[in-house]
Amino acid sequence: MEKLIINGGRELAGEIKVHGAKNSVLPILASTLLIRGVSILHNVPRLTDVDASIKILEYLGAKVKREGDTLIVDAKEIVENRIPEEMMREMRSSIIFLGSLLSRTGEAYLCYPGGCDIGVRPIDLHISSLRRLGAMIYESGNCLCCRRNSLHGAKIILTFPSVGATENIIITSVLAKGKTTIINAAREPEISDLATFLNSCGAKIFGAGEGTVEIEGVESLHPSSHSIIPDRIVTATYMSAAALNAKELLIKDIRAQHLMPIMPVFMEMGCKLYLDANNLKIVSPKRLKRVRTIKTMPYPGFPTDCQSIVMAALTKARGTTIINESIFESRFKHISELNRFGADISVNDSVAIINGVKNLYGANVFCTDLRGGASLVIAALAAQGRSTIGNIHHISRGYEKIEENFAQIGADIKRIDDEREVTKNE
Numbered sequence: 001m002e003k004l005i006i007n008g009g010r011e012l013a014g015e016i017k018v019h020g021a022k023n024s025v026l027p028i029l030a031s032t033l034l035i036r037g038v039s040i041l042h043n044v045p046r047l048t049d050v051d052a053s054i055k056i057l058e059y060l061g062a063k064v065k066r067e068g069d070t071l072i073v074d075a076k077e078i079v080e081n082r083i084p085e086e087m088m089r090e091m092r093s094s095i096i097f098l099g100s101l102l103s104r105t106g107e108a109y110l111c112y113p114g115g116c117d118i119g120v121r122p123i124d125l126h127i128s129s130l131r132r133l134g135a136m137i138y139e140s141g142n143c144l145c146c147r148r149n150s151l152h153g154a155k156i157i158l159t160f161p162s163v164g165a166t167e168n169i170i171i172t173s174v175l176a177k178g179k180t181t182i183i184n185a186a187r188e189p190e191i192s193d194l195a196t197f198l199n200s201c202g203a204k205i206f207g208a209g210e211g212t213v214e215i216e217g218v219e220s221l222h223p224s225s226h227s228i229i230p231d232r233i234v235t236a237t238y239m240s241a242a243a244l245n246a247k248e249l250l251i252k253d254i255r256a257q258h259l260m261p262i263m264p265v266f267m268e269m270g271c272k273l274y275l276d277a278n279n280l281k282i283v284s285p286k287r288l289k290r291v292r293t294i295k296t297m298p299y300p301g302f303p304t305d306c307q308s309i310v311m312a313a314l315t316k317a318r319g320t321t322i323i324n325e326s327i328f329e330s331r332f333k334h335i336s337e338l339n340r341f342g343a344d345i346s347v348n349d350s351v352a353i354i355n356g357v358k359n360l361y362g363a364n365v366f367c368t369d370l371r372g373g374a375s376l377v378i379a380a381l382a383a384q385g386r387s388t389i390g391n392i393h394h395i396s397r398g399y400e401k402i403e404e405n406f407a408q409i410g411a412d413i414k415r416i417d418d419e420r421e422v423t424k425n426e
């Protein structure tokens with residue numbers, strides 16, 4: 001099993017580059033099924049979730065080629081309409097293939113994995129919305145069976161602005177007959193990125209990134225190329241690491257406007273942020289300050305994906321901070337691991353109380369989920385002494401070469417393979 005070994009307490013400095021957004025590239029890859037031709041995607045990170053999506057596309061009949069950061073997806077021929085359970089299991093967000101497969105082939109069969117590491121993750125909004133667009137969906141055991149005669153536009157009011165449901169509706173309705181209106185749509189930047197890609201292929205999506213999105217169905221889409229937006233959660237991860245461990249760090253290839261929901265928190269911690277459109281310099285104080293209560297909310301609120309990441313920085317702040325997690329019910333599993341470093345965090349239902357401590361100390365910990373795993377890396381970089389972080393397959397879902405990137409700015413961090421080490425010693 002792979003592990004990260006970190007000798008903490010090193011000062012970080014220099015510059016670090018942000019890769020493309022996982023949460024953008026996954027729905028965009030699913031949507032390439034709608035295009036009977038070749039889609040070219042730039043700035044695609046090397047992540048295990050991306051590999052899992054590629055595997056699904058190839059299984060369905062697409063040809064996928066990688067050239068550096070560019071993926072070339074040829075979906076001229078799609079021969080399958082069933083996604084095997086093991087492929088669905090590899091990536092929880094594979095439900096995003098439902099709309100594209102249904103639209104492309106007229107039928108879609110997929111077995112969904114159910115609960116996950118951060119909560120139950122129901123898909124009721126996906127199903128009810130697709131039904132409104134004319135899909136016939138029934139569940140058989142753990143599997144979803146979907147058929148359509150024709151898909152038609154509809155007015156869909158989401159009871160919650162679900163990111164995945166908004167994406168599935170957009171993908172399903174671009175080739176449906178007539179107009180679809182989504183009320184209370186998710187406004188995350190990744191929704192706008194999906195719409196930008198599909199519009200470049202000839203779709204007619206208006207208002208993506210706002211609460212009401214309108215989609216005029218078109219007859220067909222044509223091939224196009226697109227560059228994936230930078231990952232705002234990875235940017236926040238580097239910001240938190242810098243807040244704790246760097247006097248000054250330059251973070252390159254960011255999208256300033258996407259950071260608006262998190263910038264006030266870093267400023268309240270005492271960090272100074274210098275921004276232009278694509279770069280961010282963060283200058284950190286000697287000791288961070290507590291911040292007023294943070295509540296995770298749909299965009300443009302404070303992102304749930306940044307909750308654990310910012311919590312790691314706050315473990316060493318002066319004073320007490322309260323974080324209220326309002327999006328996912330089981331997203332505090334990293335806290336017991338953060339406490340192993342000497343952090344003082346307690347939990348009451350959906351509220352975490354973080355009492356800042358002066359020092360963190362090296363510990364042996366395990367990732368519980370993707371962003372929780374990133375919070376452990378941030379804490380270990382700030383902890384005195386040696387830490388080991390296990391279960392890092394979670395981190396590989398969303399961070400490309402995290403150890404190389406942090407090592408390049410001065411961290412003492414390496415990835416080792418336990419089993420290989422054992423063999424070497426035998």
Ligand code: UD1
Nearest residue numbers: 023093121122123124125126162163164165304305327328
């Ligand atoms: C996406 C992101 C994830 C992020 C989350 C919220 C991807 C691949 N993942 O996940 O990183 O943490 O947005 O910003 O983009 N819900 C329902 N019924 C549904 C769908 C969702 O009740 O049919 C609930 C969920 O249980 C959760 C909330 O809505 O409580 C938010 O989920 P959603 O916005 O759908 O998140 P995802 O698209 O799964």
